Amino acid sequence: MHIHQLVTRLAWGDAIGNQVRYLQSLLRSWGHTSEIYADTWDDACRDQVRPAKSYPRDATRDSVLLVHHSFESKQVPLIARSRGRKLLVYHNITPARLFEGYDRGAVLACDAARVELLALRPHVDGAFAYSRFSAEELAAAGYPRVAVLPFAIDWHTFDTPPDPALMAELDDGCSNILFVGRAVPSKYVDDVLRVFTAYQRLYQPKSRLLIAGNIHRDAPYGGFLHGLKDLLGPDRIQFLGRVNAAQLSACFASATAYLSMSRHEGFGVPLLEAMYRDVPVVAYGAAAVPETMGGAGLTTFSREPMEVAQLLAVLEREPALRKQVLVAQRARVAALSQKAVAAQVRTALQDWLGGRGPGPAVASSQAPAIELVCPGFSARPEAPMSRLARELHRRLPDSRILALRERGEEPVLSLGPQEIEGAPVWHFTPDQPVGPPPEPLPGSASLETAVRASSGKVVLLGTDTAAAQAVLAGVGRRSWGVRDAAAASDEASTEAVRHHLGPRLLELDRSDLDAVANALVQALSSKRGARHARR
């Protein structure tokens, strides 16, 4: 059978590139013909790739195409006109808001990638995701057949001997804290610097921070990080830039702990790489990180530098606890052994190709007439917006409530409804853990995708929330919003809301929720409201 892969860019050394190459080797070892198609590629990958534009010509009725999606690709027309079956492999898309203020191009590209995610839906027969967190978004987008594919890691690539020169330099008795990844705003390398500063000043003066990954000093975020390093003032911070396999091995071999404060991971290979190399991991539990960690390592919901620094300190000072962490990490890696995962990938693909994949989901495809977007409905049930949501649902029975899951709840593919006080509530996993009030509610890529995919009218209860801000431009004239002046703080975002909603923005009077409810019900039931919604 011909099972090919399509990717926007085939890079050398990034997680998606490695995954695509490893999948190709697995497919070939199972007797399939398998090629990689891409629009662009690194020079080092020149011999492994074919131009994407040649795929429609090469494809036959029997071909199967695995479409890897993680960023804006502009490949939807090409995929639509290609023959054969197509399966989406979703790596997740970084929320655009994480690039705001640093990289305008990335903001636009991430938004466009989410539009493409919806546009791809009619052209693919099914969809795989590498985590339940990502699969939840596919279900929210209305993909009919979604399954979680185990992330196939070629562990042997981590067995490269360490670079002796770097090893000698780092092995000087200092406690080495390591982070591996590109210096992009979504990875919050600035928080890694803050945590390390706290660790060095409060617990271990003889320590060093190693940051291995591409960093563009000329880009705004790179410049910011270098400035921050001077401002915070700790000793021994090393930006290593892009490192080769031997240098990376040296970094891991000399590391006391691996630290990640990333706000978005579709899977998070470096976390498992650290576990494989016996380095204890401390990670902020955003997006798919808790799922990847699987209870091993130390996942924290706190991003307070002084608190996270305590975790680094206990790993260094308590050998018994460190040993327990390492044992749990080894067990986690053993569960993802090469053979077991390769067998699971093969079974999953064979099930699809033999027509035995999961049946069509029904949950999110049933679009109600009115979407009440109230992110804090379950996490903060007594907040004015939650009370208003309950009141609105009582008056508008054909509505549903879209809310964030509470902290620590795991993502599931069957999104809803859950009956809460008689109201049907669809829960979505937040991109970051929900903190206690007055901390602002985090966004949720799957909630935002569900709103964009729906054709119903949208009521944004709390226009200052990250979820509301993200969907404003996408839902246009079919949306209404309620703003709580007592909670809103950012004047620029309020201005953007006014610009998008105009007269459809209502102010909340906390002492008289009925007045807002009446106004909304009237607007939603009027012909004018119905006409807005059709546009």
Added chain:
Amino acid sequence: MHAADLLTAEPTAQAVAAATERLPEPSAAARDQLRRTLAASLRAPVAAQWPALLLEARSKADVRYVEPATSHRPVVGPVLVFAKRTFRGAFQPFINEVLRRQVHFNEAILDALTVVIENQREHARTQALWRRELEARLKQLEKDPPGPSSP
């Protein structure tokens, strides 16, 4: 660190939280100074709009389309407008094709300029923060009583 803020199976969240309690308590002065430095390092939100300097250039970046045809001439004006509109309508696809690469070039230049401006803004901001932090540290040094002078 509270156990509720941890997600770990082995060791348990309670065991890890208890271990953090056993850590030596840093001095209040060290904590305060660190807190101040961390607060100074927090990034103020940056407006997500285009730099004002580039707004006009951006409005002119797409050179494929021109403003609607008009004419001030009383009699022949409507005829001229009609002719212009017809010409544009008929040849717009060819105009688009000829100017496509120019538009891409304009957009790329604007993106590059935006990065330069944002980078400059970032450097200026960092410098200002650094200066403020330095002044605070100097003030603190001046306030602290001088220690015993070394022989």
